[in-house]
Amino acid sequence: MDDRPLDAPPLFEPALEALARCWNRLDPELLDPWLAEGVRYESAATDLYLSGRQAVIDHLRRKVLRIEQAGEAARIRAELGWVPTAGRGRRPCVISSQGDVERAAVFLVTLAADGKIERIEICTADPDPRLADGSGVVPC
Numbered sequence: 001m002d003d004r005p006l007d008a009p010p011l012f013e014p015a016l017e018a019l020a021r022c023w024n025r026l027d028p029e030l031l032d033p034w035l036a037e038g039v040r041y042e043s044a045a046t047d048l049y050l051s052g053r054q055a056v057i058d059h060l061r062r063k064v065l066r067i068e069q070a071g072e073a074a075r076i077r078a079e080l081g082w083v084p085t086a087g088r089g090r091r092p093c094v095i096s097s098q099g100d101v102e103r104a105a106v107f108l109v110t111l112a113a114d115g116k117i118e119r120i121e122i123c124t125a126d127p128d129p130r131l132a133d134g135s136g137v138v139p140c
Helices: 014-025 053-070
Strands: 035-043 048-051 076-085 089-098 101-111 117-123
Touching (some): 014 076, 014 089, 014 101, 014 117, 048 053, 076 101
Parallel strands (some): 035 117
Antiparallel strands (some): 035 048, 076 089, 089 101, 101 117
16 A cells, blocks of 8 residues: 555656556556557566567567466566665566565566656566565556
């Protein structure tokens, strides 16, 4: 629950919330309007490098289908949070848990000036998802 005043600025960018909501609902179409045309989607751990909105949405549709087929053991829970950065800073992220694996990955997002997502980077080791701080906000 967010106890901030109603006129307070949002904790997280709407595009980051859309990414978390996409995973929590297993609905890539929720993310589609937030993706820049030339968006990059990367996971160094799996050597996955995609470029372009359509390629990313198609990949997410296939991924969601596999998760739905696997059932609850593969279900994703996406929480908004932060990962530590150099100089004691922190960067907003989506913290992903899957099945019984807590904090399996963090999604780092780079936004364009218009608020659309230019890059999504899936990190499983650097930064370490276990060091991420959750906000308690799980968009659904």
